[in-house]
Amino acid sequence: MSSEIRIYVADLAAYNAGYLHGVWIDACDDVSDIWKQIKTMLTASPVEDSEEHAIHDYEGFGGYALSEYAGIETVHEIACFIAEYPDFGGELLSNFGGELEEAKTAAEDNYCGCYQSLADYAQELTEETTQIPENLTYYIDYERMGRDMEMSGDIFTIETGFKTVHVFWSR
DSSP states (O other), rough: SSSSEEEEEEEEHHHHHTTOEEEEEEETTHHHHHHHHHHHHHHHHTTOOOOOOOEEEEEEOOOOOOOOOOOOHHHHHHHHHHHHHHHHHHHHHHHHHTTTTHHHHHHSEEEEEEOOOOOHHHHHHHHHHHOOOOGGGGGGHHHHHHHHHHTTSEEEEEETTTTTTEEEEEE
């Protein structure tokens, strides 16, 4: 994944006339700067009086599928969220069907951390909250505990790579 979160904004009049004319824009730029770049691109159009644009491509949005009809302000907010949470922001947003406020709440209030496995999370949580007699430690199945927490809906996970599991409370 590119470290830059950007969109390709195409000139629709040029596109409909058979020309590829557009510009890559950093989606985390200030919204007014994004609009300036779009207007500059439209002004330089090979087609007269070009005024319509669309997002035809994007990079760096993680697992989030950006719509070509998304408004510039929305794209900017999504890009800034993903930039703030680069390890899981795009996947988290997809998990919530693009609902940015829900994804923000999960990231800010319900994030438990990143673990190699769900069993590691279950073990850490158990050991932090419960005094376990030493003679019983080998009998505890943390893998099943983690699976049960997820299946019951207490938590949800986002796997972003090999041995990279982000855990969230499902409040």
